[in-house]
Every structure is written in C-alpha cells, then in structure tokens.
Amino acid sequence: MESFSLILAIVVVTALAFDFTNGFHDTANAMATTISTGAMRPKVAVAMSAVLNLVGAFLSVEVANTISKGLVDEAGIRPEVIFAALVGAILWNLLTWLVGLPSSSSHALMGGLIGATIASAGVGAVHGDVLVTKVLIPAIAAPLVAGIAALLATRLTYSLGRKADGEASKKGYRAGQIASAGLVSLAHGTNDAQKTMGVITLALVAGGAVAPDSDPPMWVILSAGLAIALGTYLGGWRIIRTMGKGLTDLQPQQGFAAQTSAATVILASSHLGFSLSTTHSVSGSVMGAGLGRKGGVVRWSTATRMFVAWGLTLPAAALVGALAEYVTGFGDWGTAVVAVFLIASSAAIWKLSRREIVDHTNVNDTDDAEPAGVVTTAMAAVTPPPVGGTASEEPVPAFPAQATAERTPTTTTSV
Numbered sequence: 001m002e003s004f005s006l007i008l009a010i011v012v013v014t015a016l017a018f019d020f021t022n023g024f025h026d027t028a029n030a031m032a033t034t035i036s037t038g039a040m041r042p043k044v045a046v047a048m049s050a051v052l053n054l055v056g057a058f059l060s061v062e063v064a065n066t067i068s069k070g071l072v073d074e075a076g077i078r079p080e081v082i083f084a085a086l087v088g089a090i091l092w093n094l095l096t097w098l099v100g101l102p103s104s105s106s107h108a109l110m111g112g113l114i115g116a117t118i119a120s121a122g123v124g125a126v127h128g129d130v131l132v133t134k135v136l137i138p139a140i141a142a143p144l145v146a147g148i149a150a151l152l153a154t155r156l157t158y159s160l161g162r163k164a165d166g167e168a169s170k171k172g173y174r175a176g177q178i179a180s181a182g183l184v185s186l187a188h189g190t191n192d193a194q195k196t197m198g199v200i201t202l203a204l205v206a207g208g209a210v211a212p213d214s215d216p217p218m219w220v221i222l223s224a225g226l227a228i229a230l231g232t233y234l235g236g237w238r239i240i241r242t243m244g245k246g247l248t249d250l251q252p253q254q255g256f257a258a259q260t261s262a263a264t265v266i267l268a269s270s271h272l273g274f275s276l277s278t279t280h281s282v283s284g285s286v287m288g289a290g291l292g293r294k295g296g297v298v299r300w301s302t303a304t305r306m307f308v309a310w311g312l313t314l315p316a317a318a319l320v321g322a323l324a325e326y327v328t329g330f331g332d333w334g335t336a337v338v339a340v341f342l343i344a345s346s347a348a349i350w351k352l353s354r355r356e357i358v359d360h361t362n363v364n365d366t367d368d369a370e371p372a373g374v375v376t377t378a379m380a381a382v383t384p385p386p387v388g389g390t391a392s393e394e395p396v397p398a399f400p401a402q403a404t405a406e407r408t409p410t411t412t413t414s415v
Contacts, residue, residue: 007335008207011079012200014086014342016227019196021093022105023053023231026192028243029102029262029282030185030232033255033289035363036244039174040181042235042360048178049185050233056189057197057225071110071135072117073125077206080328080335081120082199087342088112088321094349096309100238100246100358103309104277108317109195110135115318119325138269139277139310143284146265150285153257154292173252180259187266188278189228196224237358243283245364246302248290258282258289280310 030052031045040048089108096103110131117125157173197216200223204210210217216224244250250258262285266278283306290298324341327334 007079007083008203008209010335010339011083011086011203011207014083014090015196015200015203016223018086018090018093018105018109018199019193019224019227020231021090021097022109022192022196023050023228024234024236025093025097025105025231025239026188026278027232027236028239029278030181030188030259032240032243032282033250033258033286034177034181035240037174037177037250037252037255039177039252039255042237042240042363045181046233046235046360048182049188050229052182052185053189053193053232054225054229056186056191057193057221057228059186059190071127071130072113072202073121073127077117077125077202078120079203079207081116081325082113082203082206083335084116084119084324084328084338085109085112085114085321086199087324087338088115088317088319090342091320091345092313092317094346096313097236097238098349098353100242101306101309102239102243102279102283103306103313104139104279106192106195106277106279107135107139107310107313109199111314111317112321113199114314115321116325118318119322120329139280142265142269142277143280143287145284146262146281147284147288147291149261149264150254150258150288151292153261154254154289157253157257158293170252173256176256177252177259180256180263183263184259184266184278184282185232187263189225191266191269191278193221193224193228196227197221200224235360237360237363238353241358241363241365242302242306243286246299247283247286247306248296248298250286250289251293254289254293254296257292258285261285261288 027046027049030049031040031042034040035042035045086109089105089112092103092108092111093105114126114131194216197220200220201210201214201216204217204220205212205214248254259282262278262282265281265285287298287303290296324338327338
C-alpha cells in the first residue's frame, strides 16, 4: 500500500507538471495577437492571462469528465499507465515549445493516454466512439470553423470602419482586443485546466482514492488551476512569437476578430464537453484573420510546419506513452527509470533553449518575410476594394513580400 501511495503521489505531481507546461505552451493562444499588435505590454498580458486561466478552471468540469470517464476504460487503468501517458505529453510539449511550434497540448495528453492504455490493457480499453466524436472531429472542425468565422469577422470590421478615423479606430480595436484576449484566457482555463483535472481524477479512481464516476475533488480543481496559471505567467515566448508574427502580420482589427472568434468556439466546445484544442482554434482564427484583410499575408511555410506538428502530436505522444508504460511494467525500478528519463530530457531541452533566448524583450522580432502564396493572392483578388479608402486598412502593395519586409524589422534571431 505504501508503494502504491507513492506512485499515486508521483502521478499527481507529474500531472501538475504537465499542466504547468500546458500553461506556458498555450499562453500564445490568448495573448499572441494582443502582444503583436501592441494592445498590451508582454508582461502585463501574460499576468492578466494567468489570473483568468485560474478563474476559468472553476467554471466547468464537463471536459474533465470526458477525460476521466469517457476516453478510456477506468477498470483497465493503473496509476503507472497515467504516469506513462503524462511522460509522452510533457516531452512533446517541451519539444514543440523548443522549436516554437503551436501544437496541441490537449492532443499530446490524449495521445499519451491512448498509447499507454493500449500498451497496458489493449486496444479495447480505448473508447473509439468518444475518441472520434469528442477528440478527432473537433480537431478538424475547430480550426476550420474558427478560421472562417475570423475571416468573415475581419471583413465585417473593416467594412464597418471604412469611414472611421484610422488612429481612433485602432485604439478602439486594441481595447476590444484586451477584452477578447481575456475571454480567450478564461476559455483556455475552462477547457485546458480541466484536462489535468480529468487525468488526476482518473488516477485517483485507479488508485481507489475516490469512487468511480466521481467529479474532480475541489483540491484537484484548485491545484490544476494554479499550475496552469503559473505556467501561463512565465509565458511561452517562442510560441507567442510564432503565433503573433510568424503566421501573419495582424492589425488591431484582425486581432480582435481572431480572438473573439476563437473564444466563441472554445467556450461552446467546453460547454458540450468536447476536448478541443485551443491551439487549433486560435491558429485557425489567426490565419482566417490574416486572409480577411486585403493584402494580408499568411506565411504558409510556417503554417505547413504547424500542420505537420498537429498531425504528429497524437501518434508521437502515444508512442512515447506506450514505451514508457512498457518500462514501468518492470516494477518500481522501471518507474524510476522513466522518471529519471523525463527529468533528464526536460533539463536537456531547457539547456538547448538557452542557446537562443526568446523573452518579452524580443518576442515581436521576426527574422524574415515570406511572399504571399497562392491562397493569399487568390483571397486578396476576390476581396472588394474599400469604398473611398480607409485610414484603418493598409493599401495593397504591388509586391507583398517587399512591403512586408519594409514593415517587419529584420533581426538575426530565429525560432
């Protein structure tokens, strides 16, 4: 019983460590566009996001119940399985953070849990219908819905603001961005903190500490909220740079449209219990907003790298989770080996990140400009020109790549 109690404590601590990485990995979801447009100073933005993530953790437990009661069979789960799943999720989060790619922490967790469960109890222990309806379908639909909504919202904001004073309009939209960023932060806490709650609750059920089908205890909700808030406050600056400047150049109107669209999708999915990726939603809305402004440029090379990372997240985390579960199957010494591997790998990734530091002082720097691709050019061609011109929307340059280069300061920093 003492050994079992120890592994249960290890699982809880590891789950909170994942929640912490989830926080700094996904700070960009709420604050990248707000920081990139200058609506808020970087440190102030992440502080506000951290507080609202904590508040959001208390608003619902529907997603937590999807994790703890729906995705896998509780009867076939041991605490060691959950520990192995968390190892896969944490390492994927850290690797994608190192290269500045906004991948899904949610899918990393799902992948790790699925891989470890299959390695322990077989394919039958995974509820395929829940995986398809509440994880895979939302993963595809969320960026598309959020992107289309942001594109239309961007068109609408520019259309409504044609006769408005340019600077006054930008100030108004920056204020709107602050409000919408707060909404995204609240939605992120409501959706993502619950995933850790669900994992911890699943571990408690597996360890016999709480009854099956229980909702997350209050101490679980509080600790998960605090962990994700702390991670958010530290700021995942590498991913903030990619989301704010790497995908497209956003004006305040676009930032407001992107964040409002993403928040709406995330909150709706949380209410329905879908384990949605906030990263997918926000990334889709940012690209949609980029396409919605005439002359806007979406950097498709960056987007392609991001799409590849999305596709690899579930299988990569599942593979690591399955291997970790295999090693923990050798007993206490196997669990110790996996724990040492996780700590050593995390330390190595952190050390690699120190070779090229990205923080609040250089988060808005970009290293290059990408010319408009086929999709961007086609979207710009069918966008009606503004009637009578507008001070709030930039004119379409003859050479988009050159104009982007003139707007974006060139540095030697790269992520």
